[in-house]
Amino acid sequence: MAAIDAQDQLKELNSTLTGIEAVLDLDGMRGDIGKLREESADPELWNDQERAQKVTRRLSYLGSELSRVEALRNRLDDLAVLFELAWEEDDGDTLGEAEGELGSLRKDVQQLEVRTLMAGEYDAREALVTINAQAGGVDAADWAQQLQRMYLRWAERHGYPTEIYDTSYAEEAGIKSTTFVVRAPYAYGTLRGEHGTHRLVRISPFDNQGRRQTSFAGLDVVPVVEQSDHIDIDESELRIDVYRSSGPGGQGVNTTDSAVRITHLPSGIVVSCQNERSQLQNRASAMNVLQAKLLERKRQEEAEKMAELRGKGTTSWGTQIRNYVLHPYQIVKDLRTGVEAGNPTAVLDGEIDEFVEAEIRWMRQQESAAS
Template sequence: MRAEALSLVEAVKQSVGLLRRHLDVETAERRLAELNAKVEDPNLWNDAEAAQKIMRERTDLDDRLGSLARFESELEDAVGLIELAEAEGDADVEQEGIDQLKNLKLEAERRQIEALLSGEADANDTYIEVHSGAGGTESCDWARMLFRMYARWAERHKFKVDVIEETSGDEAGLKSGVILVKGHNAHGWAKTESGVHRLVRISPFDSAARRHTSFASVWVYPVIDDRIEIDVKESDCRIDTYRSSGAGGQHINTTDSAVRITHIPSGIVVACQGERSQHKNRATAWNMLRARLYEQELEKREAAASATEASKTDIGWGHQIRSYVLQPYQLVKDLRTGTTSGTPDDVLDGDLDPFMEAALAQRLEGGAQAAIEDVE
C-alpha cells in the first residue's frame, strides 16, 4: 500500500488500541451481560430512577463496544478495498478506500477524547445560556446566531433540545436565552464553550454598511442528579414572575407564567418561560439554580485540585475565547487553542466539533501535566 494509506491504517489501529485499553473490553463485556440480565427483569421499572440509570449505563457500554467492533470491521474493509484496487490498478477505488480510512481516523480520534470525559458531571445533560453584550440590536442579533448555532450543534449529535428561556431583543435578536441539551456526554462536550464570543461583520442594521464588532457571552452548566444535595434556602432568593416574551402563540403572553429566581448570596440569576404553567416554570427554574450552584462548587473543587484551572479567571466578560470574522475576510479562530476554520457559515450552522475537541484535548493535557507535577 501507499505510504499515506499505511500511515492512516497505523493511526486507526493506535486509536482503537487506546480505546480498548481505556474501556477494558473484557470487563465491559461482563458488565454489559449483567445489565442485559437486569433489563430483562420484569420488576426493573418498579424503581424508575434506578431503571433509568441502568438503561443509560447499558446504552453507553453497548455503544462503546459496538463502536470498537465497527472500527475494526471498517478498517479491515477499507484495507481490503485498497489492496483490491491496487491489484486491479483502479486509482479511483483506491482513493475511495483512503477516504474511508481518513474518516475512520477522525472518528476514532474523536472517540478517544470522548472516552476521557470522566469529570463528575461530564455524562450529564447540560444547559447552554447565551446573553447579548453591549451594542444593542447588533449584539442581540449575534446572541440569536449563537443560540441557533448551539441548537444546530446539538441536533447534529442527535441530542434533544428544549428551549427553557428566550427573551427577545427590543428590535431584533435575543437579549438572553437558555436551551437544555439532553444526551450522553452533552455537558462533557459543551463545557469548554463558556466565555465571550466576538463577531466582526458588515452590520445588516447599518444603512452605511459599516463593519461592526459585537460580543455575546455563553455559559454552560450541567443538569444535576436529584440525589445530589444542594442546600438552597428560599429566604436567600428573590422570585419574580412576568409575562413571557418569546415565541409560543397568544396564550404565552396573556399570563405572568415566566419565573425568574435571583440567588442573593451568589448573585446567580436564572429564568424559565418554556412552559405555559407558572408552576412548571418555577420547578424548572429551581432545578437550573441548583445546577448553577453545583457547577460553581465544581469549579471551586477543580481550581483547588489543579493549577490549570486558574486560567478560568480569564473566561469572563471582556476576555473572549473565540472570534468569528465574516468581513473583510472569513475566519473563525479559537484564541485558547489556535484552532481555525475558513468557513464561518459551517461553524455557525453547528460545526463546532473541531473547536470542542481541541479545547478538551488542551484541558486534558493540562490536567495530566498538573498531575505529573504534583507527583514530582
C-alpha cells in the same frame, strides 16, 4: 503508497483503536446495555416519566457508541484485507480505494479518541447552556440569537434532544439571554470548552450607514444536577418573582403569570423559566437551573483552593475564546487552539465539531500541565 508505510499506519490505527476499546470498556458497556434493556421493558418504569426518559436516552447513547466502535473495528479489519488484495493483484484502482478509506478511517478513529479524553467528574452529564448578549447593542442581541441557533443546530445534527427553559427577547431584534439543556450523555464534557466570550465582526444589518460592527455574547456551560448532588439552598435566601411569559417584541405568550424568576441573594445568581404552562413546573425547572449553577460555582471554588494549595494559578476559560469574522474577510478562529474555518456560514449552521474536538484536547493538556 508503499506497502510498508500502509502497514505501519494500519498498526498505528489498530493500537489507537485497541486503546479506545480498553478505555470505553466494551464488555462493561454491553453489560450496561443489557441491564438498561431489562429496565426499559418494565411497564412500571413509565410511571416515572423523567426516569424512563433518562433510561431510554442512556440506552440509545450506549447502543450508538458500541455500534460506532464495532463498526470502526470491522472497517479496520476489512481495510487490511483490501490492501492485501491490491498488493497481490497489483491493482491501482483498488489501492486508491484503500488509501482513501485509510484517510477516512483515521479521521473517524481520531474523533472517537476525543471521547476517551472526557474523564472529568461531571463530563458524563447533560449540559445546561446559557447565552447572554454583551457589548454591542442590538447587534449583540442578534448575535446571541445566532449562537443559540448554532448550538441547537449542532445538537440536532447529532440527534441530541434539547429543551429551551427560558428566552428573554430584546426589543428590536435578537435575544437578551437564553437557557437551554442538551440532553445527551457527555454533553457537558463535549461543550464545556465553549464557555467564554464569542466575538462577531460584520457589517451591521441594523446600521443604515453600513458600518462594521463588533459585538460580543457570553456562553456559560454547566453540568445538569443529579439526585446524588448535594446543594443546600436556604429558601429564605431566595427571591421568587412570577410574571407573564413573553415572546419576540414583548408579545404575551400566556394569559397567566406562569413564568418564574428566582434570585439567589447571597450569590446574585438569577435564573428563570417560562417554557412550561404551569407555574409549579416552571419553578421546579428554574430550581434545577439554580442548583446546576451553584454546583458549578462550588466546583470552581474547590478547584481554585486546590490550585492555591499547589501554588499554581488557575486556568480560566471565561475570557474571549473565538472570533467570527464576516467582514472584510470571512474566517472563524479559536484563540486557544488556533483552529480556523473559512466558511462561517457552515459554522453558524452547527458545524462546530472541529472546534469542539480541538478544545477538548487543549483542555486535557491544560489540566495535565496543572496537575
